[in-house]
Amino acid sequence: MGRIVVHLHGAPREKAMRNLVDMYMQRIQPRGIRLEIHPDKMNPTAYGERLLQLKGSLMLLDEGGESMDSVAFSRQIEAWTLATSDMHLAVGPAEGWPDMMGLNNLPRLSLSNMTFPHELASVMLVEQVYRATELLRGSGYHKA
Numbered sequence: 001m002g003r004i005v006v007h008l009h010g011a012p013r014e015k016a017m018r019n020l021v022d023m024y025m026q027r028i029q030p031r032g033i034r035l036e037i038h039p040d041k042m043n044p045t046a047y048g049e050r051l052l053q054l055k056g057s058l059m060l061l062d063e064g065g066e067s068m069d070s071v072a073f074s075r076q077i078e079a080w081t082l083a084t085s086d087m088h089l090a091v092g093p094a095e096g097w098p099d100m101m102g103l104n105n106l107p108r109l110s111l112s113n114m115t116f117p118h119e120l121a122s123v124m125l126v127e128q129v130y131r132a133t134e135l136l137r138g139s140g141y142h143k144a
Contacts, residue, residue: 002056002083004033006126007090009047010040012119024126031133032081035126044098052102056086060097061125063115065108070142074132089129091122 006025012018025035038047051058057080059065068076080087089109094117097103111124134141 002080003086004077004080004129005054005056005086005088006033006035006129007051007088008035008037008122009042009044009091009093009118011037012122014119017119017123020123021126024123024130028126028130028133033129033133040093044093044095045100047093048098048100048103051088051090054086054088056088057083058088058090058106060103060106060108061089061091061111061121062097062108063110063113065110067110067113070128070131070144071135073128074135077129077132078136089125091118091125094118 008021012021021035025033029035038050042050111121111128116124131142
């Protein structure tokens, strides 16, 4: 079974954002989803190079990426957990993704057409992963 790993470029500095990331990660860690926080002092190119060395598939969070609603995202989460390789979801640095070979052709996922600070995008991503797992469990968390 594939695991899902969420990658962040630095821990959220805002206490409220950090608390939200921690809260959702505590909820989804028992479901086999991991969080890796890469040092924010790492320059964006080095972060990109580190991500390219991961085993499995990599999807970058980017406002220009593919959009999907929460139900479709939950089906994607289910497919990733049933796959044989790991799926890595990466929130980029505050400056955005560096223009470098290897990253340019990777699949991208958008949380919204709007632009958000990367710390808020981190919270939104882990909440959506949590929401997806709740949808798959059939809980009442998703109210749509």
